[in-house]
Amino acid sequence: MLKNVFAKTLRDKRKTFAWWTLGILFITIWYNMMFTALEGDMSGMNQMMESDLVKALLGGAYDLSTPAGWLSAELLPLIGPIIFIVFAVSFASSTLIGEEEQGTLDLLLTNPVDRKTVFFQKFLAMIVGLLALGFAFWVGNIIGTSSANMGLSVLSLAEVSFSLVLLGLLFGTFTFTLGALTGKSGLSTGLASAIAVVSYLLDSMAEIVSSLETFRPVSVFHYYGGGNVLQDGLDAGNLGILVAGTIALIVIGIYGFQHRDIRT
Amino acid sequence: MNDSIVKVRGLTKYYGKNRGILDLDFEVSEGEVFGYLGPNGAGKTTTIRTLLDLIRPTNGEAKIFGKDVRLDGQEVRKSVGYLPGELALFKGMTGKDVLTYLGNVKGGVDWNYVIELSNRLEADLGQEVTDLSSGNKQKLGLIQAFMTKPRLLILDEPTNGLDPLMQQEFFRLIEEAEENGQTVFVSSHILPVVERICDRVGIIRNGKLVTVEEIEDLKEGTLRNLEIQFAERPPEERFQNLPGVEEVNFEDSRLRCKVVGKLDDLIKEAARYEVENFISHEPNLEEIFLKYYEGEEELDQQGGQSDA
Numbered sequence: 404m405l406k407n408v409f410a411k412t413l414r415d416k417r418k419t420f421a422w423w424t425l426g427i428l429f430i431t432i433w434y435n436m437m438f439t440a441l442e443g444d445m446s447g448m449n450q451m452m453e454s455d456l457v458k459a460l461l462g463g464a465y466d467l468s469t470p471a472g473w474l475s476a477e478l479l480p481l482i483g484p485i486i487f488i489v490f491a492v493s494f495a496s497s498t499l500i501g502e503e504e505q506g507t508l509d510l511l512l513t514n515p516v517d518r519k520t521v522f523f524q525k526f527l528a529m530i531v532g533l534l535a536l537g538f539a540f541w542v543g544n545i546i547g548t549s550s551a552n553m554g555l556s557v558l559s560l561a562e563v564s565f566s567l568v569l570l571g572l573l574f575g576t577f578t579f580t581l582g583a584l585t586g587k588s589g590l591s592t593g594l595a596s597a598i599a600v601v602s603y604l605l606d607s608m609a610e611i612v613s614s615l616e617t618f619r620p621v622s623v624f625h626y627y628g629g630g631n632v633l634q635d636g637l638d639a640g641n642l643g644i645l646v647a648g649t650i651a652l653i654v655i656g657i658y659g660f661q662h663r664d665i666r667t
Numbered sequence: 668m669n670d671s672i673v674k675v676r677g678l679t680k681y682y683g684k685n686r687g688i689l690d691l692d693f694e695v696s697e698g699e700v701f702g703y704l705g706p707n708g709a710g711k712t713t714t715i716r717t718l719l720d721l722i723r724p725t726n727g728e729a730k731i732f733g734k735d736v737r738l739d740g741q742e743v744r745k746s747v748g749y750l751p752g753e754l755a756l757f758k759g760m761t762g763k764d765v766l767t768y769l770g771n772v773k774g775g776v777d778w779n780y781v782i783e784l785s786n787r788l789e790a791d792l793g794q795e796v797t798d799l800s801s802g803n804k805q806k807l808g809l810i811q812a813f814m815t816k817p818r819l820l821i822l823d824e825p826t827n828g829l830d831p832l833m834q835q836e837f838f839r840l841i842e843e844a845e846e847n848g849q850t851v852f853v854s855s856h857i858l859p860v861v862e863r864i865c866d867r868v869g870i871i872r873n874g875k876l877v878t879v880e881e882i883e884d885l886k887e888g889t890l891r892n893l894e895i896q897f898a899e900r901p902p903e904e905r906f907q908n909l910p911g912v913e914e915v916n917f918e919d920s921r922l923r924c925k926v927v928g929k930l931d932d933l934i935k936e937a938a939r940y941e942v943e944n945f946i947s948h949e950p951n952l953e954e955i956f957l958k959y960y961e962g963e964e965e966l967d968q969q970g971g972q973s974d975a
Contacts (some may be wrong), residue, residue, distance in 0.1 A: 405768040415759060506755030510811075513719045514772045515745040664722035667712070667753070 408511070408521055412498055412528035423490055423536055428543040430486070434478045435547025438470060452476070455611045465630055470553035474544075475630025479563060480607070484627065487536060487567045488599050491575025494532055496592045498525045499660075500582030508665055518661050522583060526653065529575050537568035555633075563632045569645040570627040574599055576649045580656030586666045598623070623648075670697045672819055672850040673718065677727030680713055688713050688874040690727070695852055695867075700845055702865030702882070703854040710874040711854040712752045715823050718852075719749055731819060748812035752823035752854070754804055762792035762799070762807050769811045776814050784810045787836055801828035813840060820844060822853045826860050838864055887928065892948035895922040898941035909933055 404414035448467050451457055465472035502508040512518060541564040548555040574595050581591035606624035609615040619625050626641040673695040680687045688710040695701040705711050716722045718729050720740040729736045731743045756765055770776035785792055790806040805828040812820060826834050841864045844851055855861050861868055869879040900920040907915055909932045916923045926933055
């Protein structure tokens with residue numbers, strides 16, 4: 404695990420990975436179990452779904468008596484994104500900039516490595532972490548849905564897990580890049596979190612406030628899709644935008660990181 | 668054939684208003700131990716971090732092995748061992764882990780030599796680095812700098828935290844490096860350290876290079892404190908007017924004086940009488956240091972006054 408920067412970064416995070424994976428398995432299975440527990444008692448809750456406030460919170464009205472509707476309303480609008488975004492942002496702010504703030508980046512970069520390689524290897528570790536999380540989310544939902552006999556398709560669950568990975572990746576990349584440009588983890592984390600919150604509010608509020616509809620494309624959450632992915636499958640255009648945004652940020656981050664002074 | 672290992676021309680780095688380095692010019696030749704002397708905050712670390720391409724100069728250029736440290740940095744760093752001035756080690760790792768990791772990233776490490784270094788420095792490789800004392804961290808820092816037997820060693824305040832015994836071991840490592848033909852660039856604010864190991868020394872203050880001289884030349888022209896114990900007290904006046912001999916002072920049969928430059932006249936005069944003991948106090952670089960600084964401070968004060 405000490406072969407290179409990539410392996411060492413994964414090694415640093417092995418405990419973090421383990422805990423997050425366990426947590427995700429627990430949460431996903433639990434949400435699926437809740438569906439069976441509450442089944443047959445959904446009429447009241449479905450009435451509630453019609454209220455504007457609930458629509459705003461969940462980003463749409465879903466039929467809670469169906470398994471897909473249940474997950475789309477309960478797990479996918481907020482809990483799922485929070486898990487993936489928080490994981491990605493904290494991972495991003497503790498790897499490259501984390502080393503800079505601890506002062507170990509000097510020791511690393513004075514070896515015969517170029518900054519681009521260090522950036523890439525640390526970034527790759529973040530992708531691996533997010534994929535592991537996505538996998539756990541997928542497996543947890545499969546276990547949950549099959550033990551609760553919800554009959555959701557394995558493929559749809561994979562698709563929605565993947566869209567969560569991409570959402571997290573975009574926010575992680577944003578944090579990573581901002582850190583690579585400035586060397587400041589507080590700034591990067593804060594700004595990423597603020598954008599996430601505004602994105603979420605904008606996207607969900609647009610459901611009831613028609614004047615916000617025009618601004619919806621500005622929100623990152625708009626491209627994530629949430630429950631829509633579970634019901635209608637992945638949207639290539641939305642996926643493309645998340646990936647394109649991530650790649651653009653990587654390019655900016657690498658360029659900036661190569662052209663600035665490392666802080667002491 | 669270019670045998671200058673480090674070559675710095677007009678190197679300038681501004682940080683905000685005051686900090687940084689200004690228009691540095693110096694060269695370090697192959698096989699030399701070059702001391703970079705100055706008080707804390709003078710610009711030593713800034714110079715070193717520029718050489719390692721951690722920070723980019725505002726002006727001027729730095730070359731190592733004839734290659735630009737900016738454009739060919741990765742190539743250059745293959746043959747450079749570096750000890751940071753403020754050493755931070757990776758969390759959650761033992762000393763052994765840190766050395767394994769850095770060795771893998773560096774490549775070309777002779778692990779037998781690493782073990783030898785650890786034994787000689789009595790480094791504790793089993794403990795988590797965050798639990799280590801600063802001296803024990805410094806040992807790891809030294810090992811990783813020396814581990815590839817690099818052509819150039821850049822050591823920023825290497826004796827930080829080392830106890831006297833380990834300092835001696837460090838001096839031996841430097842001597843061995845010199846014998847192997849390695850070049851050493853060592854910064855310090857501790858004069859005896861530089862005096863002990865360096866061939867030449869550059870003195871930096873407020874970001875400016877005050878002088879670059881052979882250690883010997885630097886000592887020459889400075890006061891040397893001497894004590895001579897005679898069997899019987901010789902006539903004092905015979906010592907009063909010797910060229911270069913000052914502050915002659917007898918205490919019974921013991922002569923104390925200060926000598927500038929050659930000792931020849933004094934020795935020949937003393938040899939006329941029975942000498943029991945002869946003690947030469949090495950000229951203190953501190954005094955040399957102060958000499959350069961006093962001049963600068965006066966200038967600074969003048970500058971300050973004209974601003975006011």
